[in-house]
Amino acid sequence: MSRPFVPGVGAVFSADIAVPQHAREVRFYSRVLSTGEHPLWREDDLMNNLGMPIIGLGARSADYAHLPLQWMPHIQVADVASSVQRALDLGGSVLMHAKGDDGQSQWAVLLDPNAAAFGIIPVVPAEAIASGAGAAVPGAAAPVGRIAWLDLTVPDAAATQDFYRRVVECSVQRVDMEDGGARYAEYNLLGEAGNPAAGVCQARGANVGLPPVWMIYLPVGDLADSLRRVQEE
Template sequence: MHTFCWYELRTTDPAAARAFYVDAVGLVVAAADACWRLRPDGPELGEFAVLPAQAAARGAPAHWLGHVAVADVPAAVQRFVALGASPLGPTQTRPDGLVAPLRDPLGAVLAVTSRTHASPTATLAWCDLHTRDPAQASSIYHSMFGWSPTQRHDLGPALGAYQEFAWRPGGASVGGMSDAALRPEIHTHWLFHFAVDDLDAALQRVRAGGGSVAGEPMRVPGGGRVAQCEDPQGAAFALHEAVSR
């Protein structure tokens, strides 16, 4: 099963970002460790890294880079390129496997990885793809990774169509794809949601830590609430309160 299994924050100030996410979101980071967990006894799920110079030179802001687990990185890159994706530099050899960052055919950045210690079942609360054409994006990701469309919602003229997806046919929804990138203020990107028990309290911590909140929290299908945020270095993320308070 191909899932997002690793979440790498590429940022201009990893130390400051680490302190922000520990306080505002509750990520758990061991002393002097660049990797983070969702709970003390949980698996490592990501890392804080310096924004690569070549990405900064292209004008890329600080951002979260989701890594999708694959068995064969070179073969996955070849398949994705055949679907219209673009490699963002050469495949990287890291101590625990290969990593290849790419731009999908509609412009969102992600990576494919063979990381040996990443946990493909310990994913975040939700994954949103902000794109220009959710129907085309759904077809691309289904062809590439087998992700299957589930419920479709009409969120009204301001928010448009929203297509949920599952990692595999018959599975529970784990994210959604919208046409939000048609709006001039939103770029095409994957937006990762971190679960919080109390959204309002978490948003206070985001603001106190130097981050920002985009608009008011929104009610989502299923009764939860979400809010889109930026950390102090400008990386976008979301907070997800699953149960209505």
Template sequence: MDNSNICHGMPCWSELAAKDWTQAKQFYHAFFGWKMDDMPLPVGAYTMLSLQGTAIGALYPAEDDPCTPMLGWSTYFAVDDIHASLQAVQASGGVVRLGPHQVGSAGFMAQVADPEGAVFCLWQAKDHSGAVQGGGCHHLSWVELACKDADSCQHFYQQVLGWQCRTLMVNRQLYRAFSVSGKPVAGMLQMTSDWGDMPSHWMLYFQVADCDDSAAKATSLGATVCVSPTEIAKIGRFSVINDPQGATFSIVALDDKRLAQQ
């Protein structure tokens, strides 16, 4: 899959490691309307997710791989040279958890953790560039890091992914918005004591037309609403969901009129 809009430092793929592959496919097809295309592998299987012919990401059965380092949703960031990027990860205090591995003719992947332990993946594309963030309703809209030391984490990600940063206030909290060549790619916020002992983590946001209706639909399909639909000043409305197997993701309904005024 060729996608020239994706360059170094941009989110390029979303992937779910599910305990029950069949149940996960049923839930996400019913919730987002994603098309599922199973790709048999020598061990296990891999399901490509798409919507009206546009790539979304993938899911796979974690039980088929006892070495799976993390259940739930993961985000991938594109890199030009995965070996150089892994050196940057280690030099900046991060850890290489898995890889680098060649994935056929598609490209090369690695799973890493930042200095606070938040896990994400790197992808050097060959034949498969991935999926563009911000494709519209039921596509990935945003990725966001919740961390304990935002200054330190900002330095790490700028060293590894080359991000530019600007700060703004969102719901009376300092928020760091990152970009690549002027294109927004990710956000970061520093967790307060209200978060308790929750570890640092990446959150994936998928766009929906109506946050409240979608949260209710998720509940009807067996999911749990962790954060009720909440207003984000000048952005829209979001909610945090645990799918029926406990994988966490967020949904967001964007206010196009307010965004256009920014």
């Protein structure tokens, strides 16, 4: 993702997860993600230091008990109801589908055919994005306030990219790979501006053994310190 909080079909706005040991998980992430001279995350609320929410840690209440323990990216779509129907037609399933009093779809949580969870939301209006959200802290090693990358590793990357391409209605970029002399393809999902927003990887080579769930990549100020805190927690 080239900038945080980009409005547009296919762009990932945030991610969240509902956890059973909420206080423990908040402590874990707030310590791991707040290292370095210019910490990306404020320790009290897991917002970035521009004051925008980018990941959410929810308590696993009865309303969310059926959700899988996976980070769920929120992908912007043109029409939530239409995307939900396309997901069902393509072998996905619906975990939650929120509607307003008028019956209009507001957001949904879906499972793709690999059982990877993801959310869909309407395109975020540009005026709803805080002023300065595209800025970066001077001298920081990575842009401030964003999920740097997401990817999903699956046994059949070609079929999976086609599912997301059709559900989200985004463009796809083929990425040629090689493993042991054999060539194969992985894919980038592109936002409206043509920027890669997420990757769909084949479960081979360095990716063998990775679970088929969306993995979020979060910049930290001091990687060694963050890894040390992971072990401590």
